Each structure stands twice: as structure tokens, then as C-alpha cells.
Amino acid sequence: MPRLSVADNLTIRPYTDQDLDQVLEVLRDSLGETALLRRTPELFRWKHIDNPFGRSIILLATDGDRIAGVRAFMRWNLSTPDGSSIRCVRAVDTATHPDFQRRGIFSKLTNAAVEAAVEDGVHLIFNTPNPRSGAGYLKMGWTEVGQIGVQIRPTIRMWSRNADPDQLPNPADWLEPVVDASDLPALSRPSAGFRTGRDEAYLRWRFASHPTARYYKAGDDTSAAVLRPNVRNRRKELVLSDLIGDDVGLAAKAAARASRADYMAGWFSSGSPERAAAIRMGLLPIPRVTALTLVCRPLVGDLPLNPRTLASWDLTMSDLELL
Numbered sequence: 518m519p520r521l522s523v524a525d526n527l528t529i530r531p532y533t534d535q536d537l538d539q540v541l542e543v544l545r546d547s548l549g550e551t552a553l554l555r556r557t558p559e560l561f562r563w564k565h566i567d568n569p570f571g572r573s574i575i576l577l578a579t580d581g582d583r584i585a586g587v588r589a590f591m592r593w594n595l596s597t598p599d600g601s602s603i604r605c606v607r608a609v610d611t612a613t614h615p616d617f618q619r620r621g622i623f624s625k626l627t628n629a630a631v632e633a634a635v636e637d638g639v640h641l642i643f644n645t646p647n648p649r650s651g652a653g654y655l656k657m658g659w660t661e662v663g664q665i666g667v668q669i670r671p672t673i674r675m676w677s678r679n680a681d682p683d684q685l686p687n688p689a690d691w692l693e694p695v696v697d698a699s700d701l702p703a704l705s706r707p708s709a710g711f712r713t714g715r716d717e718a719y720l721r722w723r724f725a726s727h728p729t730a731r732y733y734k735a736g737d738d739t740s741a742a743v744l745r746p747n748v749r750n751r752r753k754e755l756v757l758s759d760l761i762g763d764d765v766g767l768a769a770k771a772a773a774r775a776s777r778a779d780y781m782a783g784w785f786s787s788g789s790p791e792r793a794a795a796i797r798m799g800l801l802p803i804p805r806v807t808a809l810t811l812v813c814r815p816l817v818g819d820l821p822l823n824p825r826t827l828a829s830w831d832l833t834m835s836d837l838e839l840l
């Protein structure tokens with residue numbers, strides 16, 4: 518890759534494994550870290566190196582030996598109703614060190630990563646930016662696809678707010694941990710839109726090998742709910758990350774029966790069987806509440822569906838959050 522000059526002393530170059538510690542420092546300094554969200558080397562490697570869709574495109578802006586900015590595009594494949602496989606990248610970890618912000622580093626790194634993705638034959642970029650970077654993406658040619666809402670199944674305990682904010686609930690006594698892909702049914706239903714295929718390699722990586730989040734299962738060998746315990750605003754939350762298998766209605770009911778959290782939360786695309794099953798189990802959409810904004814940038818003109826409309830996407834919480 519040519520060394521591009523960003524400003525007087527800044528150059529853009531690809532990430533190498535020796536950069537890991539400094540990259541994590543930049544991410545921590547700019548994005549912060551909480552007791553429950555640690556930016557560990559293991560999490561970075563899980564996302565960007567060990568991902569079954571491939572190694573991420575990662576570019577750095579450097580000032581001499583110092584890393585001023587980081588830009589990572591994580592690989593992801595989506596399938597569509599006509600059976601095509603769409604090669605995607607997700608514009609995830611991006612940070613400019615506070616000493617270097619508002620000098621165009623984010624824009625230049627992102628444009629250089631887009632060029633690398635085009636050269637590599639990537640079809641589509643999608644991501645859920647935070648409010649700080651959202652405007653920057655729209656300026657660079659991204660389109661807002663739509664708002665991702667929240668579905669909640671409350672219990673009376675939702676008003677108690679007595680959970681320890683730094684300690685995850687441990688549901689191992691009543692839920693089965695997902696320790697291998699074989700704990701989950703590798704049954705991928707046909708796509709109703711852009712959808713992540715759930716094969717064994719994906720399930721192993723996404724749920725069993727996650728270095729920081731712990732996933733649990735309710736259901737049986739053919740239909741399972743994938744659950745992630747969390748604490749939010751001092752409440753015990755159980756995230757319904759996914760519903761997989763033959764009978765997602767059964768899996769949703771098993772999740773409701775097993776939950777001892779203060780409330781359950783999740784989100785499934787409109788029109789999907791998982792959303793219908795979740796609603797039947799009491800996981801109801803909360804009007805006017807938005808969790809994330811989905812944005813995209815197609816890199817080719819002949820995608821089988823229009824990615825710029827939310828109706829073309831067939832997603833669940835496990836596709837959106839990568840904790």
C-alpha cells in the first residue's frame with residue numbers, strides 16, 4: 518500500500534501484529550472502557566484476526582512511532598433470498614487519538630480502507646455508528662438505512678434496580694453455557710433479506726469462542742435461544758441474542774421459562790419468524806425507542822436487494838452487537 522501523507526508528518530499504513538498494544542491504547546483513550554466492556558487483546562484478535570469471514574482490513578495513521586488513528590473494517594458475509602453470498606465489511610473500531618482529532622484522519626483512513634475493500638472485491642459496507650462518527654460517514658457517501666429498535670419483555674423486578682453494575686449475573690445454575698458449536702443447532706433458515714448464515718464455523722466463533730461475552734442456551738438440540746446476561750442501569754438484563762433452529766417459537770418459550778433476569782431484551786427484523794415468535798412470548802417492540810442506526814455503503818451496483826432500505830435486511834441482535 519502506498520504511504521499516503523495525511524498532514525505534514527502523518528502517514529497511513531496497514532496494521533501489523535506488533536501494533537496491537539498501541540492500537541488498544543488509542544481505542545481505550547478515545548472510546549473509553551468499562552468494567553463490562555474491556556478492550557482486551559483477545560477481543561481485538563477475536564474480531565479482527567480469528568473471524569471466520571477473514572482477517573479485517575486495518576489501517577493506521579502514524580506520526581513517527583506514534584499511532585494517531587485506527588480504522589478497522591471487519592469481514593462479514595451475508596446471504597440473500599436468491600442464494601447469493603454478499604462479501605461485506607463492517608466499519609467497526611475507529612478512533613483518532615484525542616491529540617489528533619478534527620484533522621481529517623478519520624476521513625482519510627476511512628477512504629483508504631474503502632479503496633482497499635474495493636480492490637479486494639467487497640460488495641457492501643454496513644455498520645451502526647455512534648453519534649460522533651455518524652455525520653462523518655454520511656459525508657463520505659454512506660446512506661442511513663434505518664433505526665434499529667428494541668423489544669422488551671419486562672417483569673415486575675424491572676423496577677428494582679439493585680444489580681451490581683460491575684458484575685455480570687451468573688446464570689450457569691439454570692442455563693446451559695454455549696461451549697461449542699455442537700451445543701447449538703446449525704440450521705440456517707432461508708434468508709428473507711441480507712442475512713448471516715449460521716453454519717458451524719460461525720456459531721463456534723460468534724457464541725462459543727467469544728472472549729468477553731458469555732452466551733447461554735435455552736431449548737433443545739433442534740431449536741435454541743441464545744442468551745447473554747448483562748447489567749444495564751443496575752438491572753439484570755437477559756439479551757435474547759438469537760433464535761435458531763426448526764421451531765423458533767419453542768426456543769423463545771424456553772428462553773422465557775428459563776429467564777430469571779429483571780427483563781429480557783432483543784431485536785429481530787420485521788417480518789421474520791423470530792420476531793413473530795419473540796412477540797408471542799411477550800418480547801414486545803417499544804415504540805419510538807431506537808438502539809442503533811444502521812448505515813451502509815454499497816461498493817457495487819448490482820446487489821440482488823437494495824441495501825438502503827431496512828426492509829431488505831434480515832437481522833437479529835447477534836448480528837448487530839459484537840461485544
Ligand SMILES: CC(C)(COP(=O)(O)OP(=O)(O)OC[C@H]1O[C@@H](n2cnc3c(N)ncnc32)[C@H](O)[C@@H]1OP(=O)(O)O)[C@@H](O)C(=O)NCCC(=O)NCCS
Pocket residue numbers: 547548586609610611612613614617618619620621622623624625645646647649650652653654656
Ligand atoms: C469520531 C472520530 C473517529 C472522528 O475522528 P477525526 O479524525 O477527528 O475525524 P475527521 O477530522 O476526519 O472528521 C471527519 C468528519 O467527522 C465528523 N466529526 C468528527 N469529529 C466530530 C465531533 N467531535 N463532533 C461532530 N462531528 C465530528 C465531522 O463531520 C467531520 O467533518 P468536518 O471536520 O469536515 O466537519 C474521533 O472523534 C474519535 O476517535 N472519537 C472517539 C471514538 C469514536 O467515537 N469512534 C466511533 C466509533 S463508531
